[in-house]
Structures are given as C-alpha cells and as structure tokens.
Amino acid sequence: MFIVELLINACIAFTGFYIISKIIHSTQFSSSTMKSIIIGLATGLLGVLLMFKGIQVNESLRMDLRHLPLVLLAFYGIRFPLVIATGVIGSSRFLFGVTPQAFVAFIAILAISTGMIYIHRKLLNRPFLQNIALNVWALLMITIAVLINLGFNETAILLLLSTWTIGLAVGVLSSMLTLDFQILNQQVQLYKKSAELDHLTGLYNRRVWDDRTAGLEQEGRIYNVLALDIDHFKHVNDTYGHGNGDLVLQQFANILKQETRPHDITARIGGEEFMILVYDLSPQKVVKVANRIRERIATERFQLDGFPAIEVTTSIGIAHGKHVHIQQMNVLADEALYAAKQQGRNRTILFDQADQQDIAATQSSTETIHS
The missing domain is CATH 3.30.70.270 (Reverse transcriptase/Diguanylate cyclase domain)
Structure with a gap:
C-alpha cells in the first residue's frame, strides 16, 4: 500500500509539474498578471492535493509532498506566483483545525518560500545544484516544524526518515523532469527563433x-x-x-x-x-x-x-x-x-x-x- 501511495503521489506531482511548466512557458496569455495568478493558484492547488493525498507511513503517521510545487516556482524564479501558492498551501493547513501545529506548519511554508528566493538568486547559473538545494532547504524547514510539533522522539524520527528519503527521491526526479522540460523549451524557442530570423542580420525574415x-x-x-x-x-x-x-x-x-x-x-x-x-x-x-x-x-x-x-x-x-x-x-x-x-x-x-x-x-x- 505504501508503494502504491508513493507512486500515486509521484504521478500527481510529475503531472502537475508538466502542466504548470506548460503554463509558465505559454505565450497565449494577453495579461502577465492573469498568467501569474493562474500559475500561483494552480501550483497552490497542486500542493493542497499532495497534502490531502499524502502517504501513509504507518497506522498513525502520514507524510506529504506539498513543498514540491514551491520548488518548481522557485526554480523558475517567478515570485508573485510563488507568493500566491505559498498562501494557498500554508492556509490550507488550517482546514485540519486552527491549532498551534497548524501555525507552525504555516510558518514553515513561509520560511521555505523565503529561503527558496535566496537560493534561486545565489545558484541561478547552476540549475541542477539549485534544484537540490531548494529540496534540501524545504526538508530542513519541514524537519524543524516536525520537531517543534512532535518533539524529539521515535515517532518524529520515523516521520523525518520517511520524509527525507521519499522527499529527496521524488524531489530529485522532479528536478530532473523540470530541467529536461526547460532544456526542451529552450531548444524549441531556439529553433523557432532561428526559423524567424535572418541568419546574417538577426532581423526578421x-x-x-x-x-x-x-x-x-x-x-x-x-x-x-x-x-x-x-x-x-x-x-x-x-x-x-x-x-x-x-x-x-x-x-x-x-x-x-x-x-x-x-x-x-x-x-x-x-x-x-x-x-x-x-x-x-x-x-x-x-x-x-x-x-x-x-x-x-x-x-x-x-x-x-x-x-x-x-x-x-x-x-x-x-x-x-x-x-x-x-x-x-x-x-x-x-x-x-x-x-x-x-x-x-x-x-x-x-x-x-x-x-x-x-x-x-x-x-x-x-x-x-x-x-
């Protein structure tokens, strides 16, 4: 059952990444503001879906991959959609109840997004390392939130081991998917540009x-x-x-x-x-x-x-x-x-x-x- 849930969550994440990446690279939007809002809401909803779906670690523990959509937006460096998605994912935690644990989870999501902006700027020219750093930063913030909410005990350690193992594995695969999609899009744009421009002068043909x-x-x-x-x-x-x-x-x-x-x-x-x-x-x-x-x-x-x-x-x-x-x-x-x-x-x-x-x-x- 654990493997099935893991595969389902990974498929949801990968499919969501693909759709959101297509929207990010789309040129069909007449308004950049509307495009940013749609990207932010779509990413936030993907995070909420991953949170509600979750992965059952044992009879009493569940983990989720809600942070992965934020990694995608941070990688592309689009801040306004990242703010929207952060608000949607962070606020949805209160659907389980307005508790101290929910506030800790909300602050953790804010910390994840804030740190990601800094990481993106520092590792802008090293995309694969940037993606790994974004995933590790998210897992570190999740670790702190788990330890605050559960304390340092066997339950917390088991949850964190599962979170790091699955989070890194799916995160790396998601990063590779994102990089491949970006490279493919760059090649498409390059081919399109070469087909549109005069090879000698760079003007339109x-x-x-x-x-x-x-x-x-x-x-x-x-x-x-x-x-x-x-x-x-x-x-x-x-x-x-x-x-x-x-x-x-x-x-x-x-x-x-x-x-x-x-x-x-x-x-x-x-x-x-x-x-x-x-x-x-x-x-x-x-x-x-x-x-x-x-x-x-x-x-x-x-x-x-x-x-x-x-x-x-x-x-x-x-x-x-x-x-x-x-x-x-x-x-x-x-x-x-x-x-x-x-x-x-x-x-x-x-x-x-x-x-x-x-x-x-x-x-x-x-x-x-x-x-």
Missing part, C-alpha cells in the same frame, strides 16, 4: 514579415511601410568581396534596430532589401523618421575586413495608408523606392494613399509632387 503584416488593413490603424535598400551595393560586393558585403549588411541592420521602436517590425526581405512597418505616424512624422535613418547611415563609417572603412547611403520608399491591403502597400513602397533611386539615390520618397500624392524628401528639402 521574409516569412515573418508576411505573417506579421497579414490582415493589417482590417485593423483600422494608420500604418507605414518603408522599403529600403543600400545604394550601389553591387559595387561594394564587386570591389571588396561578398564577405565584406555581409559585414556592411550586418552594420546596416544594426542601425535599423537602433533607429526603430521595439514594436516596429523590421525585416530583411532579401539581398540588400529591407522593410520596416511603422504604426500610427503621420506622413510628416514618418518622413522625419526615415530621414533620420537615412542620415545616420550616410554619416556612418562601415568597417571592412582588410580594407579601410567606407561610407554607404540608402534610398527609402514609404507607403502611408489605412485600410489598404499589405500587398498593395508593399508595391507602393517599392515604387516609391524606385522613384528615389531614379531621382539620384540617398533620398526618401513617400506615397500617401489617402491624398494620392508622392512627397519627395531629399537631403535638404521636401517637395510635393502630385501623381
């Missing part, structure tokens, strides 16, 4: 650009599509080699990252062609942003391997509109970029869909040309 911009016309927001490429880039490749051309592309992309907002979408479409999606800016403001990027690039010294640093310029075409299909906006931005090339390069041309006009912004002035 064409596939992500298409995915992120699909359905923009249905959002009802003003948005701008910027099409950029590097002027005379073929000359850079032919003169300095494709390796140095790659260096120029990387430095160019870094400037785009620095000069755009975190919520703007910047992508390398192919070769020396780049696209930027900018929300909620008027034609005048988006031209100002584009010219800031263009001027920054024109004044930058691009480092090469085996050659002196060079200067490059960029031409930018912009499509500004609302309720316009993204494919049409891409075409308009490309046409504006082509116009910028035709008018001498190193300049910005904006096509305003609402006014049906091109606004040509050169290095020194801005003029309006009706289409």
